[in-house]
Amino acid sequence: MPHITNVMICTCTNCISNGALDIRDSLDAQIKRQGLQDDVLVVPTGASGLCVNGPILIVQPEGIFYQKLKGKDIPNLVEEHFLKGRPVKSLMYVPPGEESPIPELRSIPFFKDQRLIALRNRGLIDPDKIDEYIARDGYKALAKAVTSMTQEEVIKEISDSGLRGRGGAGFPTGRKWDSRRKDPRTPKYVVCNADEGDPGAFMDRSIVEADPHSVIEGMAIGAYAVGASSGYMYLRMEYPLAVKRIQLAIEQAREYGLLGKDIFGSGFDFDLQVFKGAGAFVCGETTALVASIEGKIPEPRQRPPRTTLWDKPVVINNVETWANVPVILNWGAKWFAEIGTEKSKGTKVFSLAGNINNAGLVEVPMGITLRDIVYNIGGGIPKGKEFKAVQTGGPSGGFLPASLLDLSVDYEQLDEAGSMMGSGGMVVMDENVCMVEMARYFVAFTNDESCGKCTSCREGSLALLEILSRMCNGEGKPGDIELLEELGEAIRDASQCGLGQSLPNPVLSSLEHFRDEYKAHIDEKRCPAGLCKALITFNISEEKCIGCRLCAKKCPQEAISGEAKELHTIDQDKCIKCGVCLDACKSEAVLVA
Amino acid sequence: MSKIKPEDLDKIGEKIKRTMLLREGSCRVKIIVHMGTCGIAAGARNVMKALMDEIEKAESKDILLTISSCAGLCSSEPMITIEEKDKPAVKYVELTAEKAKAIFAGHVLGGKIVNEYALAAGSERTL
């Protein structure tokens, strides 16, 4: 087991003359006293270049730089930094000419609560260079698996780690592999599902772009464990950069013999090819995905007990699941199982987007609360607006309102709350997002993506869409809400695949948490969020308008009148409610009511 | 290339670590431009180009310019990370070609962190 922290102590002549050796002894003693000898390794190094400030200490992997150390600083330093994880500011290096050190990356809220496992190499390596991946323990897990472990041992390790499918459903990975291993039919296949169709999700793209080899290595290990010799990487064509990088990575791995025949001289053969998707959301569903690879019409089929590819056993896992595999073999199931909650182990990558200050990719231990993700990591809602909901699980998921912010994020809790983990998309919505309109958006999406096989999904989504569109147009009728609910439940029960069954989720969960908004649309013909065009008007605030004419110049209808430096007004007859004025105004004077 | 054996992994690793971690004096500074889709969308190519021009102008041989993927904070792209020998890496955010030039002059050549554009120093918690 590698040490978690490395302490580089400079032992050049200069630093030794400043007492570096005493510091080193003191460090060793204090580390032992705190029982950290298995976690912290003290490494004597050569001149660091700044030894006038010696003795110098660099703590890796954080990269914290301590200077001018004295023997009496050490007990405090060891306790604070290595035991409690709080670097000692007063001893840190201050670059010349600055009053205070710039913040340490990990003290920034966005990075503080993150823990990178699947994304372990993001931003650190050049994804186009296999050597850099290898330098960060790459392909060691594969070497270990094929040269020193049996198939059963690999699967046991994965099972013990508690790893569950990161694509959304959360099926235990070890159990999936084991059932395929026991299947007598050959040849077997492994497939990486990178057909990340959920709008608002980009975890898979980032992993493949940042660290393609981690996915390849994971797949090779999986192939070894189940006895497969070929694999497919099913990647969306909307991600051209990811396609390019994974193709290059596969070529490099082949050159090194990490893919191909007789890998590491163990007799294990495995090769991988990229299959570019063609823009169909339904292909993320496993039976449709295999049909797509087989060149059939990618309609989901009645799910057999086990999905097959060309009637042979196949393991299909999500990108993130595969990327976790090498780490588990390197660090052990026990280590992995200590992260996360009782039933959801490890970390989960979320893509945080929408109305949030720090949009981006975050990897957090399972069990963290939504509040932590939205407010601590995400930095809250921009422009001081109110938080309204966070949408997880894409078009199959649901909305989680403010009252559920303290929900702990794991598979079970999210399911219970009427949403789902999904692949990890998290779209944050502020007060200006209309929930009826959002439900309409998702239904329009699934209606468009429905393959059309089941009537309930094809016609049901259309019926939902018609009702919701009517509501947004201010033509909602009493009884519509009940109709939506009835339809939603019917669609859920009667559809064959996951797309259809989960299609009503956005409608049902928004109805559950935001029923008032639906009522406002129907009874008062009012859109509380100010978004539904038919129910709003644009006006210019008397107090805020500075008369700059920016909006008037941009208005496509020339509906805004008013001289420079005077109050502008909008001619409601001409206004098409396009919102250009809203974008153009620099002083937030355009009001939506 | 012939096939590699398990023990070769360490050799490759060691070799590359030397250039990556800048222990062997071949490079003084390593500049990483974060080029994921989001970075490119935000203009990372312009930043990259500006840095390439600057390096050429400065005629320095001890600067390594390389790419990596998204650093996670997509809303603050384009980002670069500057690693100097034995110092914590510094991340710069929300860059433009002009800012990149200023950072090149100030930090890479001048050795002073350009606080104005810097986000933070150090690296993330991995594993």
Added chain:
Amino acid sequence: MIQTTDKKVGAVLVVGGGVGGMQASLDLAEGGYKVYLVEKGPSIGGVMAQLDKTFPTNDCAMCTLAPRMVDCGGHMNIEKMTYSEIESIEGSAGNFKVRVRKKARYVDPEKCTGCGECVESCLVRNIVYIDQPGRAPVQIEEDVRVKVDDILNRYSGGREIIVPILHDINEEFRWLPPEVLCRIAEVTEIPIEHILRIASFYNAFSLKPKGKHVIRVCTGTACYVKGAQRILDTFSRELEVEVGDVTDNGQFSLETVNCVGCCGQSPVITVDDDIYGYVNQTMVTGVLGKYT
């Protein structure tokens, strides 16, 4: 003829076992009549059984048909006479005499369990299927054909090669011209019907020509929340083109895309291979200017 008593007499003969014939038989049989259902093909079902979807509702044909087939098959009051044709009809209403020729099946339907073993073991069955009327050679310009054949030469195998081929064709021609699809069918021996279904199923493939530049407005959730619809409307208004169409001068195609995975900078649009983040409506004219 008007039946004067309400006593149901006699039997009804329905000619043709398609969906209409089956429904008629079922209604009559439910009404208490004995029905003879005559069908010249070896099985009931008719043309609808060969269709995937039906006009105009695009309903699944089999979903409509299958329940009726099962009901007809099991109905005690319907006697099915398949592989049979009518030779003559005599008499008048209420008293018809019909001569039906049952063609030889060489299989005793009473004993057959439908196991399919005979089909598998028959040595000559494929001959029937091979002898299809040949299609006329595809009319295609020589340089186009060379390009297509170049692409086709990269692949070999069964139907699994079709999506990769269409990707390459799409990249080369920027859409899928009909004569090219016919050429693919000709060379790969994949039925053109299947190729067309695949081509129309996936969003990535276009069956009509595209503009010189393709503008895609991302309508993923994150972009949508941040006003992608308004941006799409603006493009549509500025270019005077509907979403999914090409401008009159052929310069731009306007499309939507469900997430390009760049949600950190939403709303996002792409023009050809360029990605633009943090787009708002006031930027639209500027972006268009770069490509005209």
